[in-house]
Amino acid sequence: MWCRAMLVGLLCALPAAAQQQAQEKKKPLLELFEVVVVTAQLEKPEIPTSIAEVTAEQIRERNVNNLGEALSLLPGVQFRLARAKTEQQVTVRGFEQEKVLILIDGIPVSIPYEGQISLADIPVQNIESIRLIKGIASPLYGTNAMGGVVNIITRKGEARPSFLAQYEGSRYATHHIQVGHGWKIGPVGYYAAFSHNESNGYPLARPFELPESILKGMATAPATPASLPNVPIPRDEKSRDNSDYVRDAFTLTGTVALNANNTLGVSFEHYDNRYGIPPVPIYRETKRGFYYFPRYWRFTDWNRTMINVVEESRLTDGLILRFRGFFDKYDNLLDIYDDPSYTTQNRISPPSGNTLYDDYDAGFGAYAYWRATARNELRAALNFRRDVHRETGAAPPPAGPTDRLASDTWSVGIEDEIRLSDGFTVTPGIAIDRFDKRERFQSSVSGPPGTDLSSISPQLGMRYDASGSLCFYGSVGRKIRFPTMRNLYATGVIGPTGNPDLEEESTVNTEIGMEAGAADKVRFGAAFFHSRIRNMINFDNLIGRFEQYPRASIAGVELNARARVTEATGLLLAYTFMRSRAGAPVRIDNQYFPSLVYRPEELPYRPAHQVDMEVRHRFRFGLEAGLNGNYFSEATYYDRADPRDNRVLTAVRGRLDGYLLLNAKLTQKLKKGFSVYLGIENLANKEYQTLYLFPAPGRTYRGGIRFEMR
Numbered sequence: 155m156w157c158r159a160m161l162v163g164l165l166c167a168l169p170a171a172a173q174q175q176a177q178e179k180k181k182p183l184l185e186l187f188e189v190v191v192v193t194a195q196l197e198k199p200e201i202p203t204s205i206a207e208v209t210a211e212q213i214r215e216r217n218v219n220n221l222g223e224a225l226s227l228l229p230g231v232q233f234r235l236a237r238a239k240t241e242q243q244v245t246v247r248g249f250e251q252e253k254v255l256i257l258i259d260g261i262p263v264s265i266p267y268e269g270q271i272s273l274a275d276i277p278v279q280n281i282e283s284i285r286l287i288k289g290i291a292s293p294l295y296g297t298n299a300m301g302g303v304v305n306i307i308t309r310k311g312e313a314r315p316s317f318l319a320q321y322e323g324s325r326y327a328t329h330h331i332q333v334g335h336g337w338k339i340g341p342v343g344y345y346a347a348f349s350h351n352e353s354n355g356y357p358l359a360r361p362f363e364l365p366e367s368i369l370k371g372m373a374t375a376p377a378t379p380a381s382l383p384n385v386p387i388p389r390d391e392k393s394r395d396n397s398d399y400v401r402d403a404f405t406l407t408g409t410v411a412l413n414a415n416n417t418l419g420v421s422f423e424h425y426d427n428r429y430g431i432p433p434v435p436i437y438r439e440t441k442r443g444f445y446y447f448p449r450y451w452r453f454t455d456w457n458r459t460m461i462n463v464v465e466e467s468r469l470t471d472g473l474i475l476r477f478r479g480f481f482d483k484y485d486n487l488l489d490i491y492d493d494p495s496y497t498t499q500n501r502i503s504p505p506s507g508n509t510l511y512d513d514y515d516a517g518f519g520a521y522a523y524w525r526a527t528a529r530n531e532l533r534a535a536l537n538f539r540r541d542v543h544r545e546t547g548a549a550p551p552p553a554g555p556t557d558r559l560a561s562d563t564w565s566v567g568i569e570d571e572i573r574l575s576d577g578f579t580v581t582p583g584i585a586i587d588r589f590d591k592r593e594r595f596q597s598s599v600s601g602p603p604g605t606d607l608s609s610i611s612p613q614l615g616m617r618y619d620a621s622g623s624l625c626f627y628g629s630v631g632r633k634i635r636f637p638t639m640r641n642l643y644a645t646g647v648i649g650p651t652g653n654p655d656l657e658e659e660s661t662v663n664t665e666i667g668m669e670a671g672a673a674d675k676v677r678f679g680a681a682f683f684h685s686r687i688r689n690m691i692n693f694d695n696l697i698g699r700f701e702q703y704p705r706a707s708i709a710g711v712e713l714n715a716r717a718r719v720t721e722a723t724g725l726l727l728a729y730t731f732m733r734s735r736a737g738a739p740v741r742i743d744n745q746y747f748p749s750l751v752y753r754p755e756e757l758p759y760r761p762a763h764q765v766d767m768e769v770r771h772r773f774r775f776g777l778e779a780g781l782n783g784n785y786f787s788e789a790t791y792y793d794r795a796d797p798r799d800n801r802v803l804t805a806v807r808g809r810l811d812g813y814l815l816l817n818a819k820l821t822q823k824l825k826k827g828f829s830v831y832l833g834i835e836n837l838a839n840k841e842y843q844t845l846y847l848f849p850a851p852g853r854t855y856r857g858g859i860r861f862e863m864r
Contacts, residue, residue: 202581202617202627203289203665204681204712206230210309213278215770215780217819217833217856219322219330219351221284222273225304228286229714229728229766232786234759234844241272247288247683248708248734248760249301250693253635253659255291257305259407259421261462261480262296266513266541267559269298269638275425275456279332279347280405282309289665289683290613290629293567293585294521296537297609300633300661300687308407308421311336311343314864318347322858326393328353330858341411348404355397355430359841359852363389367797368435368446368847375445378503385493387433387448394849395494396452399429419464427456433494435847436698438504439744443800447504450491454508457485472525479518486511512544512556529573537565540592543639559603559639560593577619585611589636589658598645604654609634611660623671628664635659641691641700651699661687667712676717684709692758695845697742697794697803705737706757714766722772726782730764744803752805756790759845761812763787776823783816791846813842832857 206228218224222242226233232245243251252270256263264270284306291303318334329352336345363369364387372386388395407421431451438447460482467475488509492498499506517539524532543559569583587610591603613631620626637656644652667681690703710732717725734757742750768782793806819833832855839853 202579202615203287203291203629204667204679204683206286206288208284208286210282213281214860214862215778215819215821216782216817217322217831218278220274220278221276221281221304221306224278224281224284225273225286226784227782230288230712230730230764231286232761232764232844235848235850242274243270244273245760246286246301247710247730248685248732248757252638253298253300255295255299255303257295257303258423258460259308259462259464260295260305260478260519261460261482262298262515262517262539263460263482264515265484265486265511266515267511267543267545267639269640274399275401275427275458276306277332277349277351277401277403277405277425279334279349279403280308280345280407281306283307289663289681290615290631290633292533293565293569293583293611293613294533294535296519296535296539296565296567297563297585297587297589298635300635300659300663308405309334309336309345309347310407310409311338311345312864313338316345316862316864318860318862318864320858320860320862322856324353324854324856325357326354328856338409342408343410344406344408346404346406349402351399351401353397353399355393355395356851357393357854358390358849359836359839361389361391362394362849364435364847367795371446371795371800372435372448375447376440376442376503377501379501382492382501384448384504387435388494390849394432394851396430396450396496397432400427401429402426415468417464417466419462419466421460421462421464423458423460425456425458427453429453429456430496434695437696437794438698439746439803441746443747444795444803445800446795448494450494450496452489452491452496453486454489455485455487459483474523476521476523477518478520481516482514484511484513486513508546510546513542515539515541531571533569533571535565535567537563537567539563541639555597557596558593559595559643561639562588562590562592563636564588564590579617581615581617583613583615583631585609585613587611587634587636591642591654594643594654596643596645599643601654604642604656607636607658609658609660623673624668625670626666626668628666630662630664632660632662634661637691644700653700656691656702657689659687659689659691661685674718676715678716679712679714681712682710683712694742694758694792694794695848696791699742701740701742703736703738703740703754703757706735707737708732708734708757708760722774724768724770726766726768728766730766732760732762732764734760742803747801747803750794750803750805752792754792754805755807758791759789759810761786761789763812778819778821778823780819780821781816783814785812785814787812789844793846808846810843810846813840814838815840815842827863828859828861830857830859 208224208227213224222233225231225244230247246254287303291299295303315337320332322330332349334347369386372384375384377383403425405423409419411417434449435446437444462480465477490506492501492506519537521535526532541561545557566586569581571581573579589607594603611632615629617627636658641656642652642654664684669679671677685708687706690706692701694701712730714728736754739751739753765785770780772778789810791808793808794803796802796804816837817835818837821829821831823829835854842850
């Protein structure tokens with residue numbers, strides 16, 4: 155009903171908006187699809203590589219509400235529901251999100267224990283732009299950037315006061331509200347924003363039910379006490395069970411110009427979330443064999459508080475020093491229930507109860523940028539981060555003893571940009587990284603924290619500007635990711651089993667690319683990429699365990715074209731081909747039954763073909779229409795269950811069907827900064843899965859009203 159009302163509102167608004175729109179200046183269209191390759195600047199160092207950017211305007215036009223949805227707008231990025239917690243994550247050129255460094259204003263953002271964060275937990279309310287660096291990122295960013303870097307730049311106060319207010323509604327009691335205000339008064343600038351997002355869950359394209367063999371296995375899976383048997387996961391009809399959420403976020407960014415050469419900045423973020431985790435089956439080992447067990451989990455509390463301080467000093471025209479200090483705190487309460495009623499927590503095995511995660515990370519970054527000559531810029535950085543994880547074991551309340559884990563990560567990065575000629579630039583760099591396993595106390599497991607790790611990673615980038623509209627670039631270098639605490643120390647009680655002796659993952663990334671343009675009408679880009687990976691850690695969703703690939707490779711080609719067809723119409727078309735291979739057998743060790751050794755034909759969940767498209771048109775009477783879509787070809791997964799013998803773990807190759815997603819949006823601009831919009835996601839109501847047995851959202855309608863003064 156509300157959708158019809160919104161559509162009527164759009165139609166009624168057309169005459170009123172026509173006069174206002176006629177007075178507005180025409181807006182460049184290529185900015186809608188801007189993908190740039192950047193030569194390093196003094197304040198913004200980048201190795202010559204593929205860099206894609208999403209602006210605040212693009213976020214607004216495409217109707218996204220969190221970081222994951224925003225990144226899905228970029229070619230070569232796949233957005234999906236992942237892991238046993240059904241988190242929103244992305245993969246970049248085949249690298250899963252935990253291998254991509256996520257930064258907010260240069261500060262690393264990840265839960266200390268897991269080494270990553272669900273992108274649904276990062277709102278877009280205060281985002282000015284998002285920069286995705288693929289391939290080889292600058293060593294100044296620090297470690298754990300095998301698959302690239304996502305750097306989120308937040309909004310700052312400007313000379314003119316700005317104000318934003320937006321409401322959006324959808325089915326299943328979905329309400330999204332955000333407000334923001336910023337200003338710069340003299341030397342002081344600020345931007346503050348608040349958002350409230352809530353929903354009873356997401357719709358399904360079709361009813362979803364697990365295969366009968368899995369449901370029967372759940373009913374017979376061992377449980378203690380026997381009076382509390384495992385309850386098979388019920389069938390979902392119109393919406394996904396336990397996918398509801400409430401997410402509140404407050405953000406504040408402030409800057410003070412102390413003088414002409416010194417600037418001080420402070421940012422603060424607080425997230426207060428509560429959400430359900432749709433039930434999933436996990437195939438786990440017991441003394442009696444392997445069985446599917448249901449998981450009924452909820453985050454009763456998921457809180458994050460971050461404070462970040464930045465100081466920048468320009469000592470001379472050619473020398474800038476910058477310092478960042480940060481503290482990031484997570485207080486999360488995970489409730490594990492006996493059955494889909496989500497009311498009782500009395501089972502001993504598999505355990506129910508609650509688990510309290512009391513984590514924090516703190517650290518600093520110190521940077522120096524020195525322009526030695528007109529053709530030479532030297533940059534250096536020292537990054538440090540301490541991760542601390544404190545956890546109460548899963549048990550019926552009151553919970554058990556508190557475990558404590560701690561680690562330190564150090565990184566020294568140096569790069570030197572050398573302009574050999576007016577059009578040719580070479581940028582060598584090197585990173586020296588160290589991972590110290592400081593502390594390990596676990597009530598259920600005894601043992602040392604393991605051996606500390608260190609690594610040296612050289613890299614080289616080159617760029618040649620043949621003309622103002624044609625450039626070529628290339629880069630090669632080594633990147634690493636140290637194991638997370640979860641990789642090292644997970645006890646296997648409610649999740650995977652860790653290995654304290656894991657070594658760092660590493661890759662040698664190579665990229666060759668070009669960018670070409672014809673005035674401001676057409677731009678074309680192409681890149682070849684190749685990654686040779688060692689000791690890759692992969693998380694298997696079906697068995698909830700880690701497996702390590704001794705050798706693997708990912709190679710592919712990206713093509714993209716952006717065109718302004720008319721003054722009011724813009725087009726984007728991009729294609730990514732990617733091939734992944736496992737170069738050696740993979741071993742999964744079991745506690746009671748024989749280990750599984752198998753040779754994967756390819757890495758799981760890496761589609762070979764991806765097509766991204768978008769068309770946008772601005773009408774003279776103020777209406778903006780947009781249609782975008784993504785096509786992903788079929789993807790491989792490996793089924794671990796042997797229907798003939800539950801005492802054997804297998805690796806049977808399966809295929810997820812490819813799918814095409816289309817999304818549409820109409821936005822009508824009104825007077826004085828107001829606009830109304832109506833959007834439809836998954837226009838064809840396509841039923842698809844990005845992970846086996848994880849149904850994705852069906853058709854979703856959104857409508858809203860927005861006021862912005864800037």
